[in-house]
Amino acid sequence: MTETIPDAAPDLDFDLKVLPKVSLHDHLDGGLRPATIIELAEAAGHTLPSTDPVALGEWFRESADSGSLVRYLETFDHTIAVMQTKEGLFRVAKEFVEDLADDGVVYGEVRWAPEQHLQKGLSLDEVVEAVQAGLEAGVDAVAETGRDIQVGQLITAMRHADRGQEIAELAVRHRNNGAVGFDIAGAEDGFLPSRFKDAFTYLAQHNFPATVHAGEAAGLDSIQSALVDGRALRLGHGVRIAEDVTIEFEDDEDADAQGDEVNDTIGMVTLGELASWVRDRGIALEICPSSNLQTGAIAGFGEGIESHPLDMLYQLGFNVTINTDNRLMSGVTLTDEFELLVETFDYDLDDLLELTLNAAEAAFLPLEEKEALVEYINEAYADLG
Numbered sequence: 001m002t003e004t005i006p007d008a009a010p011d012l013d014f015d016l017k018v019l020p021k022v023s024l025h026d027h028l029d030g031g032l033r034p035a036t037i038i039e040l041a042e043a044a045g046h047t048l049p050s051t052d053p054v055a056l057g058e059w060f061r062e063s064a065d066s067g068s069l070v071r072y073l074e075t076f077d078h079t080i081a082v083m084q085t086k087e088g089l090f091r092v093a094k095e096f097v098e099d100l101a102d103d104g105v106v107y108g109e110v111r112w113a114p115e116q117h118l119q120k121g122l123s124l125d126e127v128v129e130a131v132q133a134g135l136e137a138g139v140d141a142v143a144e145t146g147r148d149i150q151v152g153q154l155i156t157a158m159r160h161a162d163r164g165q166e167i168a169e170l171a172v173r174h175r176n177n178g179a180v181g182f183d184i185a186g187a188e189d190g191f192l193p194s195r196f197k198d199a200f201t202y203l204a205q206h207n208f209p210a211t212v213h214a215g216e217a218a219g220l221d222s223i224q225s226a227l228v229d230g231r232a233l234r235l236g237h238g239v240r241i242a243e244d245v246t247i248e249f250e251d252d253e254d255a256d257a258q259g260d261e262v263n264d265t266i267g268m269v270t271l272g273e274l275a276s277w278v279r280d281r282g283i284a285l286e287i288c289p290s291s292n293l294q295t296g297a298i299a300g301f302g303e304g305i306e307s308h309p310l311d312m313l314y315q316l317g318f319n320v321t322i323n324t325d326n327r328l329m330s331g332v333t334l335t336d337e338f339e340l341l342v343e344t345f346d347y348d349l350d351d352l353l354e355l356t357l358n359a360a361e362a363a364f365l366p367l368e369e370k371e372a373l374v375e376y377i378n379e380a381y382a383d384l385g
């Protein structure tokens, strides 16, 4: 991306790739390089919709653009099919880290569901170890180019399956070897976090943090269950918390009296109890703008990215972070998502810094490491300003 940003943000007239970024919501099985999928599929005897890297990349984006979360999730059949061996998992994890670093990410949490990678006989522990080895090789490869990146695994359970307890125990078992948090993912509607209540209790008893996909394909009930049953410290997307925010608009009467154009101005903002809890307690929202548009998560708020409630939530003081979700399916990088916000909402460098610091402070890191990350980001932005 070398195109310049519109006049609205003259201080951002440079490649946003150089900004240090924090990525909290990025799926390992949604961030493969098309060329890698093709090579691994050939070795695995798996048939793909195309064996041309460009055409395959387009196929993923078009399928994801259908507006249906179910079809969006179907694209993962192909990526998961090539991630069933130690070699496949290692390579995908290593390249994932290298691609994050190329995007300016300095700290990334990589989420994936080990239970989906057992088709060729590997155990849960073996797949976690293979991914960890790949992530560490990626960090080393990045270091060789003179840059730094830190990554951690978010061990995910599939919400339609019944392995929550087993996966929670797996995550805790690997807490000193790369696992930094727990998540549940997959079809949200109809599969409340309360299904995994015991697993979440186990995690809480072991003081192991959880983020929970909620408020994407389902609404406030799902978010409530994520917070109460899941004890979620962050919400995966969480965007539909905006359904618990009421804004009354009123006419600007002074402008009307002077014959000026009448603009609706915000009158009163009312937060429901759930929205108050999420905002006032600083529960981080892992917002993924392009993905939310593609899956229809924000369809209830209007058409187009300009209808995304992230700006309203951000202005109201919610703890908004910006993420990619699935870079392959959405055809985006975190840099692209930042550019989208600059173009859509006129965000400037201060906004991008605030959103990045929100993510750094919500990272599942020890305090000292979080403080070091915040300091690094602040210094890098100060050098740019």
Ligand SMILES: [Zn+2]
Residues within 6 Å of the ligand: 025, 027, 185, 213, 236, 325
């Ligand atoms: Zn996700």
